[in-house]
Amino acid sequence: MPEQIGFIGLGIMGRGMAANLMQKLTPGIWVWNRTASRTEEFAAQGATAAASPAALAAECGIILLCVSDTPDVEQVILGPGGVLEGIQPGALVIDHSTISPRATREIAARLAEKGAHFLDAPVSGGSEGAARGTLSIMVGGDPAHLERVRPVLETYGKTITHVGPVGSGQMVKLVNQILVVVNELAVCEGLLFAQAGGLDLEQTLAAVSGGAAGSWMLANRGPQMIRRDWRPGFTIDLQQKDLRLVLEAADELGLPLLATGMVFHLYRALQRQGLGSEGNHALVKALEQLSGIQLGD
Ligand code: NAP
Numbered sequence: 150m151p152e153q154i155g156f157i158g159l160g161i162m163g164r165g166m167a168a169n170l171m172q173k174l175t176p177g178i179w180v181w182n183r184t185a186s187r188t189e190e191f192a193a194q195g196a197t198a199a200a201s202p203a204a205l206a207a208e209c210g211i212i213l214l215c216v217s218d219t220p221d222v223e224q225v226i227l228g229p230g231g232v233l234e235g236i237q238p239g240a241l242v243i244d245h246s247t248i249s250p251r252a253t254r255e256i257a258a259r260l261a262e263k264g265a266h267f268l269d270a271p272v273s274g275g276s277e278g279a280a281r282g283t284l285s286i287m288v289g290g291d292p293a294h295l296e297r298v299r300p301v302l303e304t305y306g307k308t309i310t311h312v313g314p315v316g317s318g319q320m321v322k323l324v325n326q327i328l329v330v331v332n333e334l335a336v337c338e339g340l341l342f343a344q345a346g347g348l349d350l351e352q353t354l355a356a357v358s359g360g361a362a363g364s365w366m367l368a369n370r371g372p373q374m375i376r377r378d379w380r381p382g383f384t385i386d387l388q389q390k391d392l393r394l395v396l397e398a399a400d401e402l403g404l405p406l407l408a409t410g411m412v413f414h415l416y417r418a419l420q421r422q423g424l425g426s427e428g429n430h431a432l433v434k435a436l437e438q439l440s441g442i443q444l445g446d
Pocket of ligand 1: 159182215222225245246273275276382383387
């Protein structure tokens with residue numbers, strides 16, 4: 150009999166991933182979500198809602214999860230009624246959340262005491278990537294465990310890369326976040342410079358996007374900034390959660406991260422103004438306040 154699969158955490162990301170898994174591999178999965186009503190649409194399509202993470206773990210050889218932050222993963226796995234209480238020897242837990250690399254290693258060790266295995270497998274590609282099944286997945290852990298679960302991950306991941314032992318997936322995800330926010334700051338500065346210089350912003354974008362300065366952030370968020378459309382693909386609050394993880398890891402490594410630290414504090418200023426639920430490209434508002442120049446003036 151094939152292994153039973155369970156999915157914990159049906160938020161913006163988990164919802165799209167679980168839907169792809171059910172469509173492309175098997176509708177007969179187990180699901181659990183803290184807000185139980187979110188499991189209903191999955192149950193209607195053939196999934197079974199578990200009463201708790203422990204109950205799900207008692208049924209499943211492969212347990213996937215995607216929840217918000219480090220304390221949330223700890224609660225779902227190690228807390229009362231958590232995965233650890235129900236897990237079977239030989240079962241494999243795959244964490245798609247973005248959380249602390251250090252906590253990740255500790256969670257893996259606790260699971261190992263019960264004879265269970267663990268992969269950290271954070272994702273990149275946004276809610277669009279989860280819904281379309283085109284995520285990038287960076288995986289830390291035993292490569293043999295990745296091969297066991299690869300057909301599952303392929304239902305929602307386009308690029309699946311093994312990057313080292315447990316914790317390495319989270320470290321690579323933090324690299325991803327450094328690249329994202331520093332590039333975002335560059336996009337903001339470039340556009341404000343264009344505005345101050347009296348340039349046409351659309352033409353400027355068109356002129357530089359195809360050259361060496363081109364990037365995903367410039368192509369996708371540049372036009373949104375020009376239109377002053379602050380709807381989130383990824384909120385400032387969640388972005389800050391990731392930058393906090395980056396700066397904590399850098400502190401442990403004794404590494405100065407000047408540009409990332411600067412972006413962290415610019416976002417903090419925006420959070421203090423109540424803008425944490427806006428998209429991360431609203432970073433430009435912090436620079437607008439400093440310069441007294443506004444895009445689109
Ligand atoms: P989200 O929509 O806010 O969903 C969060 C999920 O976690 C919900 O299912 C929520 O349950 C659950 N949860 C939170 N705290 C919990 C707790 N203490 N116990 C049990 N369940 C808990 O967030 P998301 O955008 O899907 O993000 C999930 C993870 O993916 C985060 O680590 C994020 O950084 C990462 N990520 C997000 C994106 C993106 O573009 N959104 C891209 C890449 C990676 P309820 O339904 O009960 O609230």
